[in-house]
Amino acid sequence: MSWIDIPDGSPFGPDNLPLGVFRHGDEEPRVGAAIGDQIIDLAPVASAQMLDGAQLFAQPSLNAFLALGRPAWRATRDWLLDLVRNSADRDTVEPHLIPRSAVSMQLPFEVADYVDFYASEQHATNLGRLFRPDSEPLLPNWKHLPVGYHGRAGTIVASGTDIVRPSGQRKAPDASAPTYGPSRRLDIEVELGYVVGTPSTLGKPVSVDEFEDHVYGVVIVNDWSARDLQAWEYVPLGPFLGKSFATSVSPWVVSLDALAASAVPLGVQDPPVLPYLRGRHLTNYDITFEVRLNGHLVSSPPYRDIYWSPAQMLAHLTVNGASVRTGDLYASGTVSGAGKDQRGSFIELTWGGREPLVLDGEEHGFLEDGDEVTISAWASRPDGSRLGLGEVTGRIIPTQPT
Known part of the structure; x- marks a missing residue:
């Protein structure tokens, strides 16, 4: 179902794609999607594909994305599913795959109440x-x-x-x-x-x-x-x-x-x-x-x-x-x-x-x-x-x- 190698027993298969906020080295925190034992760094991938709202994935929390509402959530999920299933996107995505072991995970969203x-x-x-x-x-x-x-x-x-x-x-x-x-x-x-x-x-x-x-x-x-x-x-x-x-x-x-x-x-x-x-x-x-x-x-x-x-x-x-x-x-x-x-x-x-x-x-x-x-x-x-x-x-x- 995906061109990305996913270890057996991984919680994050190609139909899951949860979102979180990660920090890689001394870079600023930003939004990624988990798949297997890797993270898709979404901001550069979205920018390369000229996706509307690509800048939201460069934020240090999910709040701006969450505020978009359900139509945008579903459209984003459809885009992510296509990224990991369509081998034509491999050249765009692969340079922006980061091992989860190489990042530190942050609080995924700013808690309001x-x-x-x-x-x-x-x-x-x-x-x-x-x-x-x-x-x-x-x-x-x-x-x-x-x-x-x-x-x-x-x-x-x-x-x-x-x-x-x-x-x-x-x-x-x-x-x-x-x-x-x-x-x-x-x-x-x-x-x-x-x-x-x-x-x-x-x-x-x-x-x-x-x-x-x-x-x-x-x-x-x-x-x-x-x-x-x-x-x-x-x-x-x-x-x-x-x-x-x-x-x-x-x-x-x-x-x-x-x-x-x-x-x-x-x-x-x-x-x-x-x-x-x-x-x-x-x-x-x-x-x-x-x-x-x-x-x-x-x-x-x-x-x-x-x-x-x-x-x-x-x-x-x-x-x-x-x-x-x-x-x-x-x-x-x-x-x-x-x-x-x-x-x-x-x-x-x-x-x-x-x-x-x-x-x-x-x-x-x-x-x-x-x-x-x-x-x-x-x-x-x-x-x-x-x-x-x-x-x-x-x-x-x-x-x-x-």
Whole structure:
């Protein structure tokens, strides 16, 4: 399907072509498309072919391209598909292929706003049982609306960025008063993030059927969490310092068009949702994540059965008239499945630290300084093939002295 040599098992085949921002040596960051173990440097290729908007690929973020909207996104994808399939373009493209190992990947887009949802029923049930053992695990509103909160766009970082252990207030269950210090229960959250391209108008909600008009594609998200800070602060207003210190995203944005074959129907929602959350073709994606702690595979959370669809999340985010902007990111919240090896956080995998993981004979509960977490993901398609989303990684480093 392509004249470019693609290694077996590569996540980035000729029908994927995700976009990202790379830096090659001391050159300025710019936009590229991943294929196999290489990157197509798009700016010079687009200029050579006198493509309208070629200068957008010389930018240090995807935002200008994202703002063009769906017709331009589809036209660009068609152009990319032709580049890698048509051998007549080889002489134009080949001089601008760069090994991915020779570049450093940057944050792919400038994040405007960030919203984190709580869309996995299994995850919400697990945390309800851990945090509120004497109550029903799901609160009364959970199956009526996609629960979420607004996060901090300024602390979203590129994959590979070290994560400084956060400090804050935490209170042990048997303590009479809180103390201040580094988090002792540092965790991950495996999530799928949706990248907004086309903005909306303040005061005008986005309907579920307009999802694909506004969202360009997806990234893998690791929303790092300090569970001890979170447990002390989250009542009554929800997540704050326990979540806001860092969120990592993968470097490659996979378009919704590339993911189309991996769409699956949304499961039954009971009780029925209100009219603004109903749609003709609500879907999720058949995506499986893999979580590795210091190289050890510890979990494989499935996304396809998540309770709330991305279109419903966007509709609820804007139903009060709130607008979305180019570069907005909203994430699914932790993705967890029914099996113990499908849980998307260490608080679930270790059941609050009481059932530590045993790796190479050593027990692991929450994250220690020096631990490295890598989350990768694949989308499955009906023909048995897979499309990769890449990976996001981060290493925990000690709290910085004040």
